[in-house]
Amino acid sequence: MIHSEVHPMDSLIRKDRMPHIWCSGCGLGTNFTCYLEALKKSGIPLDKCVIVSGIGCAGRAPGYTNIDSYHTTHGRAIPFATGLKLANPELSVTIFSGDGDLFAIGGNHFIHAARRNIDINIICINNFNYGMTGGQFGSTTPLGSKTTTSPYGNYEHPFNLVYVAAASGAVYVARWTTIHVRRLASSIEEALLKKGFTFIEIISPCPTNFGRRNKLGEGLDELKYYRNHSIIKHFIDPKEADLTLNGEIIVGKFVDIDKPTFLDNQPDLSQKQDNKVTKT
Amino acid sequence: MTMIRPAIRTGEHFFNGDVACAEGAIASGCRFFAGYPITPATEIAEAMSARMPEVDGIFIQMEDEIASMNAILGASCAGVKSMTATSGPGFSLMMENFGLGIMMEIPAVLVNIQRGGPSTGLPTITGQQDMMQARWGSHGDYEVIALSPCSPQEMFDFTIKAFNLSEKYRLPVLVMADEIVGHMMEKVIIPEKKDIHLISRKKPAVAPEEYLMYQPEADHVPPMANAGDGYKVITTGLTHDEKGYPAMNAEAHEKLIKRLCDKIIKNRSDIIEYEERYIDDAEIVVITYGIPARSTLRAVKDARNAGIKAGMLRLITVWPFYEEKVFELAGKTHALIVPEINNGQIVREVERSARGKTKVIPIRKFAEMHTPQEIFKVIKEVSK
Numbered sequence: 001m002i003h004s005e006v007h008p009m010d011s012l013i014r015k016d017r018m019p020h021i022w023c024s025g026c027g028l029g030t031n032f033t034c035y036l037e038a039l040k041k042s043g044i045p046l047d048k049c050v051i052v053s054g055i056g057c058a059g060r061a062p063g064y065t066n067i068d069s070y071h072t073t074h075g076r077a078i079p080f081a082t083g084l085k086l087a088n089p090e091l092s093v094t095i096f097s098g099d100g101d102l103f104a105i106g107g108n109h110f111i112h113a114a115r116r117n118i119d120i121n122i123i124c125i126n127n128f129n130y131g132m133t134g135g136q137f138g139s140t141t142p143l144g145s146k147t148t149t150s151p152y153g154n155y156e157h158p159f160n161l162v163y164v165a166a167a168s169g170a171v172y173v174a175r176w177t178t179i180h181v182r183r184l185a186s187s188i189e190e191a192l193l194k195k196g197f198t199f200i201e202i203i204s205p206c207p208t209n210f211g212r213r214n215k216l217g218e219g220l221d222e223l224k225y226y227r228n229h230s231i232i233k234h235f236i237d238p239k240e241a242d243l244t245l246n247g248e249i250i251v252g253k254f255v256d257i258d259k260p261t262f263l264d265n266q267p268d269l270s271q272k273q274d275n276k277v278t279k280t
Numbered sequence: 281m282t283m284i285r286p287a288i289r290t291g292e293h294f295f296n297g298d299v300a301c302a303e304g305a306i307a308s309g310c311r312f313f314a315g316y317p318i319t320p321a322t323e324i325a326e327a328m329s330a331r332m333p334e335v336d337g338i339f340i341q342m343e344d345e346i347a348s349m350n351a352i353l354g355a356s357c358a359g360v361k362s363m364t365a366t367s368g369p370g371f372s373l374m375m376e377n378f379g380l381g382i383m384m385e386i387p388a389v390l391v392n393i394q395r396g397g398p399s400t401g402l403p404t405i406t407g408q409q410d411m412m413q414a415r416w417g418s419h420g421d422y423e424v425i426a427l428s429p430c431s432p433q434e435m436f437d438f439t440i441k442a443f444n445l446s447e448k449y450r451l452p453v454l455v456m457a458d459e460i461v462g463h464m465m466e467k468v469i470i471p472e473k474k475d476i477h478l479i480s481r482k483k484p485a486v487a488p489e490e491y492l493m494y495q496p497e498a499d500h501v502p503p504m505a506n507a508g509d510g511y512k513v514i515t516t517g518l519t520h521d522e523k524g525y526p527a528m529n530a531e532a533h534e535k536l537i538k539r540l541c542d543k544i545i546k547n548r549s550d551i552i553e554y555e556e557r558y559i560d561d562a563e564i565v566v567i568t569y570g571i572p573a574r575s576t577l578r579a580v581k582d583a584r585n586a587g588i589k590a591g592m593l594r595l596i597t598v599w600p601f602y603e604e605k606v607f608e609l610a611g612k613t614h615a616l617i618v619p620e621i622n623n624g625q626i627v628r629e630v631e632r633s634a635r636g637k638t639k640v641i642p643i644r645k646f647a648e649m650h651t652p653q654e655i656f657k658v659i660k661e662v663s664k
Contacts, residue, residue: 014514017525047510052354055517063516063526068507070357071516072350073380079314079347083354083362084507086338087312091358091508112343262340267333269284 012036012046014066021060023131025211025219027178027204031125032061034181035096038188039067042092050093052081054101056132057206058125061096075105078113081120089119089263092192099126100138103159107139114168114197119261121191121198124161127206135209142245146213161201162238166255171196173238173255177203177226180251187253196261203249214245287335288473295468297435297461298323298365301391302331303468304439305363307476310389311337312362314351316344316370319403320459321393324365345370349377352388353452357513359506361443365391367459368401371410371417379418381452382540384515385494385502387481389442391455393462396647405647406459408570408621412628414454415599421537423544425551426454426599428569432466438596444479445551449543450501456598458621460571460649488512493524494536500543544600553596554605558584562591563614564662567606567630569595572619572650579655588663598626603633610634615662619643619650 013036022028039049049067053059055074062069068091072080077095085093095102102110102124113120129147130136137147137154140161144153165173172194176184184202191198205211205222216222226249233241234252241250288307295303302324305313313328315321325341332339338355342348345366352362366374371392381388396402397409410417414426425445429438438455446453482503484491488511496502502522505511514524519536521527527536544551555573558580559565568576573594583590593609595602606629609616616638618627627642634640643650643658 048508050507063514066512068511068513069515070354070384070507070513071518072353073377073517076346076350076377076380079342079350080354080357082340082342082347083312083314083351083356084358085354086340086351087355087358087360087362088506088508108343109347112347266338269333 009033009036012039012066013064017064020064022057023208025205025207026057027127027202027219028057028061028125030178030181031184031202031204032064034185035061035123035188036065037185038192041185041189042192044092044192048091050084050091052077052084052093052095053097054106056098056101056130058096058098059101075101076109077101078106078109078122082113082118085118085120086263094121094123094192096123097125098131099124099128099140099161100130103161103164104139111164111168114165114170114199116262117169117171117196117259119196119263122200123188124199124201125204126161126201127204127210129206129210131206131209135206135213142243145210145245147210158243160238160242162199162241162254165199166238169197170199170255171257171259172198174253175201175203175241175251177230177249177251178205179223179226180230196259203243284334285331288476289470290472291470293468293470294465295432296323296463296465297429297432297457298393298463299327300432300435300468301365301439301455301457302327303470304436305389305443306331306335307436307470308361308440308443309478310361310363310443311335312352312355312360313337313364314340314342314348314355314362315364315366316342316348318367318370320395320462321365321367321391323462324391324393345373346377349374349390353377353381353384353386356386356388357507361387361447363389363391365393367393367395368397368410369399371413375413375417378452379420379422380517382418382422383517385450385504386452387446387450388452389439389446389455390452391439391457394456394458402647404459406571406621406649407647408458408625411456411598411622411625414456421541423541424454424599425449425451425544425597426456427596428456428598429461430571430573431461432464432468435461436468436470440476440478444477447479447481448501449547450481450504454599456570458571484511492522494520495522496539496543500539500546548600551597551600552602554602555594555596557592559591559593561589563589564617564659565591565593565609565613566617566619566655566659567593567595568619569598569626572621575650575652576619576655578652579659582652582656583659586660588659590659601629601633603629606630606633607635607637610637613638615639615641617641617643617655617658617662619645619655621645621647621649
């Protein structure tokens with residue numbers, strides 16, 4: 001057989017769910033592999049690792065991951081994950097979802113979870129549009145971009161996600177693109193091991209929808225664009241890291257601070273009686 | 281030094297219904313509460329904010345009711361009994377993810393201290409206007425369990441009942457109270473721990489390699505592995521097969537929806553509870569639930585004193601609806617009278633179940649409780 005070799009990530013994926021649904025040239029497969037690599041390298045016991053998503057192309061990742069996985073409703077991965085983490089602080093909870101899911105329909109949950117410093121990790125795949133529904137503009141779509149619901153060019157200003165994350169209180173904020181595989185994987189590993197609310201944005205090609213309508217070429221062409229137009233600027237003010245349709249892409253780690261989490265700040269009532277958390 | 285109160289506050293108390301509900305939850309083992317302030321349910325959140333740290337639980341005030349509903353589902357998946365409480369507008373916001381709880385089969389308790397609607401309606405005044413939303417508020421086909429308390433004591437007791445049913449049948453269970461029950465203060469007796477019967481979800485009896493997330497047992501309910509138990513849980517709000525894998529076809533959908541409904545329908549005799557008073561020889565039966573039951577009982581007693589053969593059927597479990605019983609009563613009565621604090625919601629179920637065999641008379645009341653005299657008057661008119 002041709003495909004007889006064991007893939008190094010086989011133990012971390014549900015092989016019987018392959019092939020995945022992602023389009024040819026999509027960045028999700030690479031981004032997902034970076035996450036799996038980070039998961040492996042982090043050394044966190046896999047039985048304690050949980051992956052949660054909302055709805056969308058990226059949201060399918062949990063279903064392919066061979067750990068506890070929760071594919072929730074559109075926009076609601078963060079509050080669901082908040083419940084998981086607070087109910088069992090031993091869990092390492094990561095959200096792997098898209099820009100539309102996390103910042104349009106789910107935007108309010110994002111800012112509040114960051115503000116509370118819930119100890120969860122957010123990996124946001126930003127492909128600048130709603131891929132699953134056929135390529136509509138969203139809260140990250142650059143001004144002027146064409147999508148199926150912005151046929152004359154998008155007339156809304158987009159979010160700068162790393163700026164939103166930093167302003168909302170995230171303790172770790174980074175941005176990479178799909179081509180930065182090593183830096184991305186080590187950044188995810190760093191976030192997994194970091195206590196508090198972490199945020200990593202991955203700029204990722206969607207050649208089927210966003211790329212095609214904006215004449216960005218094939219997936220590979222988009223990766224070439226990332227290679228030629230990304231500039232690493234660690235710890236610059238994320239306010240300066242705005243993205244445009246044909247501009248440069250500032251990547252790097254922008255925030256890495258420490259502060260007490262929601263659980264650290266829980267009231268400590270002395271003289272507790274035998275009222276321990278009842279696991280059901 | 282603050283006195284730390286125990287989890288189960290055995291003894292006699294003077295509580296309002298909201299506080300009794302919070303104590304019932306804690307006595308059930310609830311150790312996670314997520315909510316958003318809303319009149320007239322806020323006192324439940326306030327009580328939980330004080331009590332959760334005392335019992336090593338978590339209280340979190342979320343950014344809205346959508347988040348609250350999701351947070352309790354997540355917490356329950358981590359193995360901790362969880363609850364939220366709200367009223368009409370918040371109940372509407374919770375409906376989408378109430379459906380997620382149905383689909384993923386996650387035990388939890390959702391309390392609705394009803395007020396007048398639609399929209400902002402009457403925030404501080406009572407209503408029973410969400411009874412049909414409780415049944416049909418989320419999209420798709422499904423069955424629900426909803427309990428209707430009529431006193432602070434029942435807020436305590438039925439909250440425990442709701443947790444037990446949610447754990448047994450793996451779904452979010454509704455406690456459909458109202459502003460009067462939530463805010464009235466009465467004696468509440470909290471029993472000793474040994475006298476509180478608690479049920480916990482079935483855990484997998486097989487090794488992780490053999491475990492299927494949605495393989496039901498004879499009772500149509502699949503055992504549930506929690507996150508972190510080593511079972512590599514896979515779950516989705518998409519239509520799924522026994523493994524929990526998405527299955528996008530008619531056959532899988534029919535199979536799943538039928539099982540989700542069957543686990544309630546085929547266990548109706550275990551789930552449904554009711555109270556009958558003066559029913560055996562009754563020619564007129566008042567079918568009631570929640571706070572109007574208290575006026576109803578007085579009206580029925582007055583009717584008996586006046587020589588009228590009246591009785592009361594009080595629905596403790598409003599959903600699933602006890603249609604067999606209503607059909608049976610329809611066959612041997614002159615009339616079924618249905619007092620509700622709404623424009624007539626459960627009366628539609630009574631009419632449907634009676635199948636034309638008797639007269640069905642609603643007593644519609646808005647934003648206040650029926651007086652016993654108002655119900656007695658209708659009984660008397662019907663008896664003529």
